[in-house]
Amino acid sequence: MKVIITGGGTGGHIYPGVAIAKKLQEKYKKVEILFVGSENGLEGKLVPKEGYKIKLIPVEGLNKKFSFRTIKSVIKVIKGFGKAGKIINEFKPDIVIGTGGYVCGPVVMQAALKGIPTIIHEQNAFPGVTNKLLSHFVDRIAISFVESEKYFPKNKVVYTGNPVRSQILNSNKEKAIQSLGLEKNKPILLVVGGSRGAKNINNAVVDILGDLNNNNIQLIFITGENNYKEVMDKVNSKYNLSVMKGIKILPYAFNMHDVLAASDLIISRAGATIISEITALGKPSILIPSPYVANNHQEYNARALEEKGACIVIKESQLNGDILKDQIINIINNKEILKNMSIASKRLSKIDAADKIVNIIEEYVK
Numbered sequence: 040m041k042v043i044i045t046g047g048g049t050g051g052h053i054y055p056g057v058a059i060a061k062k063l064q065e066k067y068k069k070v071e072i073l074f075v076g077s078e079n080g081l082e083g084k085l086v087p088k089e090g091y092k093i094k095l096i097p098v099e100g101l102n103k104k105f106s107f108r109t110i111k112s113v114i115k116v117i118k119g120f121g122k123a124g125k126i127i128n129e130f131k132p133d134i135v136i137g138t139g140g141y142v143c144g145p146v147v148m149q150a151a152l153k154g155i156p157t158i159i160h161e162q163n164a165f166p167g168v169t170n171k172l173l174s175h176f177v178d179r180i181a182i183s184f185v186e187s188e189k190y191f192p193k194n195k196v197v198y199t200g201n202p203v204r205s206q207i208l209n210s211n212k213e214k215a216i217q218s219l220g221l222e223k224n225k226p227i228l229l230v231v232g233g234s235r236g237a238k239n240i241n242n243a244v245v246d247i248l249g250d251l252n253n254n255n256i257q258l259i260f261i262t263g264e265n266n267y268k269e270v271m272d273k274v275n276s277k278y279n280l281s282v283m284k285g286i287k288i289l290p291y292a293f294n295m296h297d298v299l300a301a302s303d304l305i306i307s308r309a310g311a312t313i314i315s316e317i318t319a320l321g322k323p324s325i326l327i328p329s330p331y332v333a334n335n336h337q338e339y340n341a342r343a344l345e346e347k348g349a350c351i352v353i354k355e356s357q358l359n360g361d362i363l364k365d366q367i368i369n370i371i372n373n374k375e376i377l378k379n380m381s382i383a384s385k386r387l388s389k390i391d392a393a394d395k396i397v398n399i400i401e402e403y404v405k
């Protein structure tokens with residue numbers, strides 16, 4: 040079986056593709072997988088780290104307002120379309136799967152035009168533009184929220200949930216704590232602002248680093264690649280890190296299975312993919328939805344967890360160090376609250392999404 044998986048821009052579109060790839064490999068020893076991503080997304084770096092080959096094509100979104108840049112973008116998109124066709128002709132996939140982001144456009148469209156079976160996966164309750172457009176050309180549409188069904192041709196939609204990497208599903212808390220070099224008798228807090236980091240969350244956490252340390256809270260703080268230097272400069276000017284034990288500040292974590300498994304409480308943006316991982320492991324969380332996303336969809340994601348008691352939501356407009364500190368200390372030291380949030384979180388998990396998508400693939404590739 041030969042499979043092309045395309046998707047990218049951010050981790051939230053890339054890792055569901057990786058989760059599908061891993062599930063296919065678990066089931067079929069001889070499956071050949073090729074990723075196709077965009078030249079300027081995170082996938083060029085992240086996908087090879089997961090052990091897969093990736094080809095990159097030029098692609099970008101078209102601005103609604105016409106300008107000189109629009110002409111440049113159109114030329115880029117045409118080039119990308121041509122390159123996508125060439126990659127498909129050379130690799131000869133049996134099926135093409137798109138997991139969102141602009142790059143899916145040319146790759147999935149080329150495959151559909153060539154008569155190759157195509158599936159797209161939508162992680163969010165409000166679909167992205169590319170998936171909405173592609174939905175008219177693909178064979179099947181896998182969705183993560185029943186609410187997104189109304190945006191797509193009904194007869195193609197299958198409700199699967201959002202696939203989570205098997206390494207995360209199979210992670211083990213004790214082993215993870217050990218491999219991260221943390222102590223098992225002190226609470227562990229994870230802070231992650233999505234795959235690219237979140238400046239406002241970083242600032243609030245830098246402000247309370249000393250308080251967290253004084254309260255014996257261990258911290259894994261993922262800043263995002265682009266914000267790492269700025270965070271470290273601020274931290275070093277405010278604190279003496281060498282005397283603060285149990286604080287790990289990283290630009291990005293390639294061992295998210297350990298990082299998530301080790302944590303007692305997670306502070307995060309409310310991207311659909313990280314939420315699937317948080318609930319798959321039944322972790323309590325404080326979610327701070329990004330207000331800079333289409334249709335404010337992250338707030339929608341976060342409220343779905345809050346409604347069931349799985350998380351606390353703090354709006355970005357209300358975020359500051361003091362509010363965050365009070366919530367963290369209130370939750371992380373209270374075993375009863377942690378347990379109830381954890382049970383509610385686990386109840387929302389859908390851990391068989393990758394299996395369901397592989398079942399759809401099998402309908403098309405015998």
Ligand SMILES: CC(=O)N[C@H]1[C@@H](OP(=O)(O)OP(=O)(O)OC[C@H]2O[C@@H](n3ccc(=O)[nH]c3=O)[C@H](O)[C@@H]2O)O[C@H](CO)[C@@H](O)[C@@H]1O
Nearest residue numbers: 049050051054162233234261291292295310311312313332
């Ligand atoms: C700003 C933006 O447009 N965000 C969107 C993007 O979020 P974004 O790309 O931030 O996606 P999520 O937060 O949902 O997921 C991040 C993914 O990256 C992984 N990770 C993250 C940090 C790290 O150090 N290591 C690591 O492996 C996480 O485990 C997870 O698999 O895609 C999501 C899924 O379509 C959307 O819901 C989000 O609204």
